[in-house]
Amino acid sequence: MIGKVVTSGTFSLDGGTWEVDNNVWIVGSAEEVVVIDAAHDAEAILAAVGGRRIKAIVCTHAHNDHINAAGALVDATGATVRLHPGDDVLWRMEYGRERTYAPLADGETLTVGGIRLEVLHTPGHAPGAVCLHAPDLGTVFTGDTLFQGGPGATGRSYSSFEVIIDSIRKRLLSLPPETVVRTGHGPETTIGAEAPHLEEWIARGY
Structure with a gap:
């Protein structure tokens, strides 16, 4: 039901560029899937999808390293990109007006397989950042909002430490502690493992 492809490339913002490895999550059934965060390498993602139908390409946010393979996936499959409109400014940095997406809404439920x-x-990490909670699977896909060891970075444009901490406290730490956190980069963790460290993150200005 859950697959992962790790792809490599660059993240660029505010005049800087960094080498990154991204987790691309593939969720669904033997017939259809959604791709969460189409990063860097459309061919690798398509190989992992196999012959299944891509119902949607869902973006946890629109930093270029999370969306830079979305265009090629759309061209190959005709799938629809879904993105919270709060990240429109970041989407346009990568795709201008040439490509469109269907807006995601808070509280919306997507069903696949x-x-x-x-x-x-x-x-917080980005204005339109979202997480995708799969309660029946006991997991949440957090993009760059929450990692093993702390929240996502907030030192660049369109980000806010105070906002990301509020998002984590209200939207993620309220999930069951056994919920597996599947991140946009690096290893998995659980809500229960991260919850005790909230005040430490705040004190450190993580």
Whole structure:
């Protein structure tokens, strides 16, 4: 039901560029899937999808390293890109007006292969950042909102430390502690493992 492809490329913002490895999540059934965060390498993603139908390409946010393979996936499959409109300014940095997306809304439920994905708007790392909670699978796909060891970076344009902490506290730490956190970069963790460290993150200005 859940697959992962790790792709490599660059993240660019505010005049800087960094080498990154991204987790691309593929969620669904033997017939259809959604791709969460189409990063860097459309061919690798298509190989992992196999012959299944891509119902949607869902973006946890629109930093270029999370969307730069979305255009090629759309061209190859005709799938629709879904993105919270709060990240329109970041989307346009990568695609201008040439490509469009269908807006995601907080509280919306996506269904693919019998799996429910509940959209949680979690701004902070980016204005339109979302997490996708799959309660029946006991997991949440957090993009760059929450990692093993702390929140996503907030030192660049369109980000806010105070906002991301509020998002994590209200939207993520309220999930069951056994919920597996599947991140946009790096290893998995659980809500229960991260919850005790909230005040430490705040004190450190993580």
